[in-house]
Amino acid sequence: MKQMFLTICGLVLLWAIAGASGAQTNVPALPEAMKPREVKAFGVDATKAREIAVNQATILVGKLLEENHYTSFRPDAKYVRENLLADDGKPGPDVRNDLVGDEPLKQWIVTFKDSNWWQDVVRRDYEAQRVQRAAVRQSAAKRFVVALLVLLAIANAYVRINRLTRSRYARWLQVICVGVASVLLAIALLAFAMYFLAGR
Amino acid sequence: MKFTYRSGQEPLPGYTIKRGIGLGGFGEVYFAVTAGGKEVALKWIRSNLDIELRGVQQCLNLKHPNLVHLYDVRADAQGHHWLVMEYVAGEPLSAILARHPNGVAPELAAQWLQGLAQAIHCLHEHGIVHRDLKPANIFLENGIIKVGDYGLCKLMADSQHAGMTKDIGTVHYMAPEISTGNYNRQIDIYAVGVLLYEMLTGNVPFEGESAGEILMKHLTAAPDLSRVPKEFVAILEKALTKNPANRYASIMELAKDVAIVMKQPGSIVMSLPVSNKLPPEIPSVIPVTPAMLFQDRLADLTGNLLWAIVASAAFSLLWTLVFGAGDYSKLVPIFFLTLASSWCVLIPTKLWPPIGRSDSWPRRLIHLTLGIGIGLFALWLEGYDLPMPWNAAARMDALQPWQAPFDPPTGMRVFGVLDRPSNTSMPILTCYIAYFGLMFLVLRWWKAAQLYRGTRFSIKAMFAVMFWAFLLLFLLPSLHHREIGFVSLTLAAVVCQITAPWKERTPVRKKKVRLATA
Numbered sequence: 099m100k101q102m103f104l105t106i107c108g109l110v111l112l113w114a115i116a117g118a119s120g121a122q123t124n125v126p127a128l129p130e131a132m133k134p135r136e137v138k139a140f141g142v143d144a145t146k147a148r149e150i151a152v153n154q155a156t157i158l159v160g161k162l163l164e165e166n167h168y169t170s171f172r173p174d175a176k177y178v179r180e181n182l183l184a185d186d187g188k189p190g191p192d193v194r195n196d197l198v199g200d201e202p203l204k205q206w207i208v209t210f211k212d213s214n215w216w217q218d219v220v221r222r223d224y225e226a227q228r229v230q231r232a233a234v235r236q237s238a239a240k241r242f243v244v245a246l247l248v249l250l251a252i253a254n255a256y257v258r259i260n261r262l263t264r265s266r267y268a269r270w271l272q273v274i275c276v277g278v279a280s281v282l283l284a285i286a287l288l289a290f291a292m293y294f295l296a297g298r
Numbered sequence: 299m300k301f302t303y304r305s306g307q308e309p310l311p312g313y314t315i316k317r318g319i320g321l322g323g324f325g326e327v328y329f330a331v332t333a334g335g336k337e338v339a340l341k342w343i344r345s346n347l348d349i350e351l352r353g354v355q356q357c358l359n360l361k362h363p364n365l366v367h368l369y370d371v372r373a374d375a376q377g378h379h380w381l382v383m384e385y386v387a388g389e390p391l392s393a394i395l396a397r398h399p400n401g402v403a404p405e406l407a408a409q410w411l412q413g414l415a416q417a418i419h420c421l422h423e424h425g426i427v428h429r430d431l432k433p434a435n436i437f438l439e440n441g442i443i444k445v446g447d448y449g450l451c452k453l454m455a456d457s458q459h460a461g462m463t464k465d466i467g468t469v470h471y472m473a474p475e476i477s478t479g480n481y482n483r484q485i486d487i488y489a490v491g492v493l494l495y496e497m498l499t500g501n502v503p504f505e506g507e508s509a510g511e512i513l514m515k516h517l518t519a520a521p522d523l524s525r526v527p528k529e530f531v532a533i534l535e536k537a538l539t540k541n542p543a544n545r546y547a548s549i550m551e552l553a554k555d556v557a558i559v560m561k562q563p564g565s566i567v568m569s570l571p572v573s574n575k576l577p578p579e580i581p582s583v584i585p586v587t588p589a590m591l592f593q594d595r596l597a598d599l600t601g602n603l604l605w606a607i608v609a610s611a612a613f614s615l616l617w618t619l620v621f622g623a624g625d626y627s628k629l630v631p632i633f634f635l636t637l638a639s640s641w642c643v644l645i646p647t648k649l650w651p652p653i654g655r656s657d658s659w660p661r662r663l664i665h666l667t668l669g670i671g672i673g674l675f676a677l678w679l680e681g682y683d684l685p686m687p688w689n690a691a692a693r694m695d696a697l698q699p700w701q702a703p704f705d706p707p708t709g710m711r712v713f714g715v716l717d718r719p720s721n722t723s724m725p726i727l728t729c730y731i732a733y734f735g736l737m738f739l740v741l742r743w744w745k746a747a748q749l750y751r752g753t754r755f756s757i758k759a760m761f762a763v764m765f766w767a768f769l770l771l772f773l774l775p776s777l778h779h780r781e782i783g784f785v786s787l788t789l790a791a792v793v794c795q796i797t798a799p800w801k802e803r804t805p806v807r808k809k810k811v812r813l814a815t816a
Contacts, residue, residue, distance in 0.1 A: 108736045109773055231682075232681030236679060253600045
């Protein structure tokens with residue numbers, strides 16, 4: 099009963115506070131001037147032109163992200179085709195280019211969706227950043243736990259040996275423990291320094 | 299000698315004898331149960347009846363957690379007098395010392411001495427001198443020292459003249475002034491000194507081939523203190539001094555000095571109530587005596603924490619292998635959250651004083667705080683930025699509303715069933731701290747790590763965690779990886795129970811009952 103009461107109170111409180119806070123997704127909108135509308139591409143045939151158009155759209159979105167300092171997520175052609183483009187596109191007028199040859203180049207035009215796809219792209223960049231940060235933090239946490247494991251083992255060994263010897267060699271044991279911990283710390287610092295230098 | 303009564307007999311109306319547990323010159327002691335099922339010890343007083351009864355009546359209403367309670371004195375149809383006492387399920391100190399021929403750890407001896415001192419102090423405050431303190435009369439039940447056989451005179455009238463008691467073993471603890479017939483509570487302090495010496499070294503200070511030889515040593519010889527840890531030498535010198543005027547004036551002074559040399563002055567409770575009522579906060583089961591010594595705690599705690607690391611790693615790996623569907627990305631966060639959660643249960647449970655009600659609002663609030671801390675740690679571990687003053691430049695995505703993950707969840711499909719449209723009002727930060735905070739507030743996690751819990755491992759505790767985790771995950775918008783939150787707390791419930799030390803809680807350990815040697 100107490101548990102149920104606590105849960106209900108806690109949840110009601112949470113919903114009262116957080117539910118009313120109306121948190122909004124904090125993604126800055128892309129200025130209208132920067133917003134791409136369509137991409138035109140040319141190819142020897144329509145299929146090739148369409149493929150190139152999608153690739154160029156992908157590159158364009160990547161450049162847009164980079165210009166806005168979103169560097170963690172890079173969309174691929176599949177993502178752009180499925181999420182950012184309005185449809186498969188349409189053929190444009192053929193273009194004749196003497197440098198390419200006699201055959202006219204096929205043109206393909208892909209159009210971006212009118213919806214706010216930028217928000218989704220930025221959210222994915224946030225997500226990619228988060229995954230990168232998570233990897234770094236988990237790696238740091240692993241090292242921390244290993245260090246803690248060693249310290250706990252030393253403390254445990256000290257107390258047990260001290261108890262076994264009835265505190266007769268307490269001073270010596272303390273010296274040994276501090277010594278071992280210091281040596282391990284020095285090794286860890288050295289390894290860190292070498293890793294840091296190697297990285298440079 | 300054989301017991302007069304056998305199992306099933308009812309010499310005293312309302313009390314059915316189960317077995318005999320002690321024989322001596324004063325009578326016989328039986329383990330019996332009342333018609334209502336209460337377990338008691340019955341002592342048939344066969345000799346020195348008047349002296350015994352006088353002493354017993356003085357102590358009948360005496361109650362103290364470190365004293366074996368005397369319930370009543372009854373007479374049966376034949377006119378035999380029976381003393382109804384508390385049934386103590388623990389071992390006598392004599393049995394413990396027999397297993398430790400070189401004595402016990404000084405910390406343990408000091409710890410036990412505190413309980414012993416409290417009991418003796420209570421008797422002295424009521425004008426009672428125990429007069430027969432010895433390891434066989436001291437019991438250790440659930441970590442609590444219990445002193446028995448007080449209020450019984452033990453042919454002390456004779457011993458005052460003869461210089462010995464009927465029980466030769468008692469001579470080892472007899473103060474020199476007893477032979478003069480002029481003694482007071484100082485003899486108990488001397489006996490406690492002998493007991494402390496014995497606990498520390500495994501031997502009594504004076505041994506001999508006859509009672510006379512031992513008594514002579516008590517009167518004339520100085521105890522060999524070279525085997526005693528040096529910090530106890532001064533204490534034992536004072537406690538075992540021949541002249542009672544030079545001994546400690548009270549037993550609590552001795553206990554205080556012991557606590558000081560053990561650097562545990564806070565462990566002394568100078569005056570436990572010596573009224574006829576038990577202090578209300580004393581629980582029926584106390585894991586260890588009120589002052590657990592620092593080194594013991596440290597050894598236990600570090601050992602538990604180490605095992606928790608190993609167990610968390612093992613169980614996280616096992617879970618990922620069995621249910622992970624080949625997705626090993628969740629292994630690391632599951633491990634860290636399992637470890638953090640189990641530590642947040644083990645450490646406070648170890649440090650929480652064993653006095654008082656185990657379930658209290660302060661305790662729940664501490665667990666709530668720890669749960670919120672784990673929620674923040676989970677956020678950090680998942681790579682979310684927290685809204686910190688020094689982190690203002692970062693995108694504070696922990697304040698973003700929770701949204702369904704981009705990729706369909708892998709692993710256990712049961713969590714996929716619960717996936718609902720993204721909640722656009724509750725920030726991720728709130729989801730995390732609410733889930734872990736409420737899980738720690740609602741459940742009584744400490745029960746899984748207490749020393750005296752019902753069983754070593756309770757599957758019910760694990761299912762309780764699973765139930766509440768599932769419920770909260772259903773009610774809350776969700777965590778980023780709800781499976782991680784669910785699994786880590788479930789595994790923490792397992793890890794806590796496996797790594798935390800366990801002792802059987804039942805007060806009845808029928809094989810080791812030796813209440814009194816009469």
